[in-house]
Amino acid sequence: MPRTKLTAARLGPRDVLHVGSAGLRSRPVRVVLSALGIAIGIATMIAVVGISASSQAQLLRQLDALGTNMLVAKPGEGMFTGQEVELPKDAVGMVGRIAGVEKAAGTGDLRSSVRRSEKIPAAETGGIAVKAATEGLLDVLRGGLASGTWLNAANGRYPSVVLGHVSAERLGITRPGQQVWIDDRYFTVIGVLDPLPLAPEIERSALVGWEGAGRLLGFDGHPTTVYERSTDASVDEVQKLLAPTIDPRNPQNVSVGDPSSALKAKAATEGAFSTLLLGLGGIALLVGGVGVANTMIISVLERRHEIGLRRSLGATRGQIRIQFVTESLMLSGLGGLAGVALGGAATGVYTSTGGLPWVVPLWAVGGGFAATLAIGTVAGLYPAVRASRLSPTLALAAA
């Protein structure tokens, strides 16, 4: 008998996939059930990351639209008395003359209350402030009207009022033309504003024209808040000049704020997804991995004959090992794919109901998938080693 040189042939990648998927193809229900655990884990993680990323994208988009070049000046507290100091009557005009400032507007707080009708007691303000507003306010805030018109030189003189969207809701005003009771007379609502994320205090206000407020509500003409927009390049410069311009003698009496910084901080916290939920997803993933390991061990026990057959056909221990590791990898990989799709879809449902942009970061998809492959390898290793150590004679013993 001529001796042939004995070297075990390698399995090509296609053959590895073929033997690795054979067990899966013959038991589809079990594949679905054991991949489900992995899928749920990955879906949870993708959805958690996706939803927070979408919320963050929404805020950043909003911030982009609203701009970061608006500053607000308010009276600070007096140095000695703790009393609020007044801003000069011409504060808005002075701010408007600072180099770099494109437009400025102001509001002045009134000691009035707004109610649905005169029958409601004056104490029930509903948390709504009545303010005098300059004509340029809406422009500076980049706000819009949900309905009706904004204050102008003509209607500002008469008992007319524009409501922030929160105040309109609280007063039960649904359309312009309805009337509200301010101090001792009815004012006609001429407009309702859109939400103003940069100026939540305006959302909770009833705005009366500057002139009308003086004539009808006894407004003293001192603004209590000055809003200004400057060019993006001069924001820092303007921020330094704002207080000295408004009150050259006591600039410390004027406090200057940047409302967009609060929004920026909010965007940052939205981006920091809930670690708790992510942890839950991780636990689900772990349980899924245990499920895959379990399925693989059962698979090895059930397929003793097949393992024996393959050994008799010339499979080496290594080839049996790689078959079962491949099977485990495919099992968890399928779960991972389903999980990514499921998590993406869950994010989609959340964002479409909330009107948010759909964002699932690529690193989350890649990371989730890498995690499933790692789990598949770990879960498959022990069963695969067991399979490869199986004695072929025992495996072939008649059932």
Place this chain on the structure above:
Amino acid sequence: MTTVVRLRGVTKEYAGGVRALDGVDLTVGEGELLGIVGPSGSGKSTLLHIVGTLDRPSSGTVEIAGHDIASLTDRRLSALRARRIGFVFQAFHLVPGVGALENVAEGLLYSGLPRSRRRRMAAEALARVGLADRLRHRPHELSGGQKQRVAIARAVVGEPALLLADEPTGALDSASGEAVMTLLHELHAEGATIAVITHDTEIAGRLPRQVRIRDGRVVEDTGRRAVEPLDSGAGEVAA
């Protein structure tokens, strides 16, 4: 004549002191068709495993197709099985849910041949066992006799030096069993070396050479023509 199998003083003991084989000498030349006969528990299955290199002896030497298997690693032993030995089992051991062609091609999976070549050879092997028209049939769509013919095609597709058939008719009715034995005789006529392990003396009686096993020892070997001393360590014997 070249020797395919050469066993010298092969003993196999299992844990607990069970001696399944006790000093077996056996020589099989190329082109032989022999029956290894014995009642259950006689050690013939252990002998099959040793000859098929699925198990190693406790003592004694085993040479298969010129290789002393004691000197081979698991990888080389696997390669030896992949190229030189074909198995046929009583329970067929076909892969369920896969067509006959795929099942036969599986016999070449570990041979290193490319896939298209494996499939072509599988189709030829199926034609050789008379199942050219059943290539796509899956095991549950085949009769017992057809299943065993698919298994035989899988065993011979790589033209092994030795075909080991373990109770090939054990799970079949007599007509199908007859057809399977006829097929094995045909393959022998074409030059294959075949060892049939069986408890059925009637089947064994129609084979050119019979080796009778009892209690782990060879008690009769018609290939040796004469009643030589059992443990003489005799050399090669002409069939």
